[in-house]
Amino acid sequence: MIEFVLDGRSKVATYMQLVLQVKQALRVGIAQPGDQLPKVREVARTLAINPNTVLKAYRELELEGLAEGRPGVGTFLVGDLAGPSLAHQAELREELVAWLHRAQAAGLGREDIAALIDTTLRSTLDRPGSPSPRTVREHR
DSSP: OOOOOTTOOOOOOOOHHHHHHHHHHHHTTSSTTTTTTOOOOHHHHTOOOOOHHHHHHHHHHHHSSSSEOOOETEEEOOOOOOOOTTTHHHHHHHHHHHHHHHHHHHTTOOOHHHHHHHHHHHHHSSSTSSSOOOHHHHTT
16 A cells, blocks of 8 residues: 655645655556555545645546545545556666665765766756657657
8 A cells, every 4th residue: 555755845746746656656566556545534644734635636646547536435546557667677676775775875865865866867868869758658
């Protein structure tokens, strides 16, 4: 089950942080169609946010065709974002975890690691000749 975490320093709206976390979970296979999302009241209580914020996130997921509300039962995932690369993700994740441990051992903090990853992503994947995000999505 998805466990939501909020970044209070993020400029991303709270409801959108929830939406993005569900999408990430679908993309990496942590969540799958048929899984039930946590109850609105439970998420609101755990994160100390307004239940309407959670409802807004779940409505956004419904609009995007990723979730479906079932009255009296809850909200369930119905869409999938995992692509053919899902089979390779476990091995890549293990390599990433090892790299993160090496980065910490080298003295990099969380923000340093995030900055290194972000700038490397931009300079590697966003350079001329690289497939654009739209192109990558269209090939799924």
